[in-house]
Amino acid sequence: MTQNNNKQIRALQSFAIAFIGYTQDAFSFLPNPFALERQRNTLQELNVSLSEEVSFLRSAALENLHLRTMLAFRERSNRTLVAADIVGKNIHLMRNTITLNIGKENGIKQNMPIITETGLVGRIIAVSDNYSLGQILLHRESRVSATVERSRVNGIVAWNGGLQLVLKNIVKSVDIKPGDRIVTSPFSSLYPRNIEIGIVSSVYHVPETIFQEVGITPSVDFATVERVFVIISKDDSERNAFEQTNAANRQDQ
């Protein structure tokens, strides 16, 4: 087994993503009947308090508000952002990825962060000319260097297999409590600092270890997210090469 980093695999992957992207784009208008069932129940609850007309207007207003929020977010952000629609969500066998309708032609490259106005979604892992594949935070390989905003404690955010994330490497003596906001760390080479990841939902002191388990509720609702931004980050290859060289030198010594 190997990581997909060589040129041939990348070319094959690019072709596969283009093919799957076009197909998913074609199917993207179809809804999931089970999701529709849930949506129907929610709408029924809404109908108790709202008339059909108000409900319709509210839906339109919410969409308008959402788009305005995205626009405002884009305007106030000092980063270069490219908006994208999610045309496919791949969830088979926990390989949770999203297909975006932007690619190399929009300046998208591997490892660029994906965000929404509410927080971090993940990163780009493969790109074709017009589509790209994003790895969301709910993925086995997702690791994000993170900081607790209040106490500035650093850790690594990973997925626990459910709808929650976990903050790893947090010793018991560290000040952290439910409600704390978790943001991307200034030390991350992949993600810009201070992007919200989630809110601490639980803290559990594991017996007979020095660490505590910190549960995080992601800021982004991955089940309903439809539009995202990709941050066009500047090439940080010099830093990466420098860090890798130093790590290799330390191993040699």
Added chain:
Amino acid sequence: MKTFLRNILWGVALIALQTTAMRLISIEGIMPDVVALWIVVVALREGQIAGTVAGFVSGLILDVISGDFLGIGALAKTVCGFLAGYFYDEFKSSEVFGTYRFFFAVIFSSLAHNIIFFVVYLQGTEIEFARTIIQFGIGTTAYTSAVSIVPLLWKRT
């Protein structure tokens, strides 16, 4: 040659279906594995070697599409095709759909596929193994088996 081409076309179509439209019938992130169904059909019609090869190739393609590291899907689906091959009967190879043989081959090989997949996939992660096997391993097997029983029910009615 005709059978070979037909199998390849079905394989490509079902891989496209699996990666695009199957999410439409997913329940809590669990969806039927139609590629595994195709592998079982190939194994029951053409034998163990054909099933094993079909499993390896389709698994590798799904690995590439997923953007994940290569080999897990190929390994799991190779085993799926190999095990389904034990249900091959050369005198009954034309009768696949609507038989108990197909149904049991799907349950057996799909369960083995999912267990092997998750045993390797969850190495070095924070993800709880037992819960994942029960939720996604058995869940996917049950959903895939439920789809495979449709032709059987159709035939009985």
